[in-house]
């Protein structure tokens with residue numbers, strides 16, 4: 001009874017911010033109530049701390065003083081919009097203080113209308129974002145099928161799924177053929193994620209960016225850690241969740257890794273100086289997909305993990321942070337160069353795991369000869385063993401599929 005009274009008091013009497021003791025609280029941050037100003041400072045400091053590690057704020061002395069180029073993938077979701085806003089503040093502060101900046105951004109939105117016609121193309125949303133944050137760098141909308149520009153990224157898929165063939169052809173149709181040939185919703189989502197990553201890293205190299213700034217929160221990194229483990233890619237977790245060199249020839253940074261998804265959901269409604277929420281064009285769509293996934297039988301491992309961590313971050317945020325911290329300890333010896341990599345996802349794979357390694361060559365050899373039946377069955381053989389367990393599972397059983405899915 002006593003506990004219930006305390007709760008109802010909290011609802012009626014506004015709680016004061018614990019830091020400034022002046023303004024009313026807008027959020028209960030783990031155990032501390034904060035007002036909007038103090039929460040804004042808190043959020044900025046978390047991002048700046050991560051960016052400082054790589055000294056993006058100042059140019060290194062005695063070297064090239066041109067600003068470092070960083071690529072920011074923008075989905076128009078709450079996280080990537082918040083990240084863009086935080087980097088813009090940092091950028092404007094640098095300009096005001098030193099009249100120069102330590103970095104410029106290449107902001108890229110991947111247009112996925114080829115595989116989901118309900119998705120708006122993104123140009124209009126991008127214009128609105130650019131109006132709010134002008135002068136930060138370049139803004140680009142790139143179609144997902146643009147992955148075929150980076151032929152090495154898709155060559156392995158084409159061999160193993162029996163899709164495509166040759167350099168030419170309609171990229172959009174090739175992409176639909178590739179995804180359509182995959183056996184399950186989980187494998188389609190998995191391969192889609194791989195294609196996005198490979199396209200974004202390909203664009204980063206093409207536009208001379210030294211790093212990709214991902215908008216992933218603690219919550220998202222925890223989801224990824226368990227989802228990738230469940231999909232058989234546990235060995236590659238350190239390369240998918242830690243700041244630093246990636247296997248794709250560019251650095252990966254996660255400046256929002258110390259913030260929870262639910263915290264950003266509050267942040268985008270604050271006046272900073274006006275709310276970011278109207279720019280989160282992709283947020284409603286994310287929520288819609290989640291609701292659909294909750295009732296659908298074909299829920300994927302990734303969706304399941306999203307639901308799981310969004311549930312527990314409300315009550316047990318420390319568990320979410322713990323998953324990411326634990327994964328962060330999994331740093332392996334040696335640089336990425338020395339490690340054998342999977343031809344599909346491009347991530348390091350488990351080379352010496354004994355029974356942990358699936359005999360991907362045999363399985364995939366069988367399935368692609370079934371698919372092709374046109375004399376191409378031996379094309380993938382010599383590279384057949386350079387695939388991780390996760391990718392072998394995703395593309396195993398690939399067969400032609402009637403579009404739409």
Ligand SMILES: [Zn+2]
Pocket residue numbers: 017018019020021022023034035036037038039
């Ligand atoms: Zn305050």
Ligand SMILES: [Zn+2]
Pocket residue numbers: 342343344345346347387388389390391392
């Ligand atoms: Zn792989």
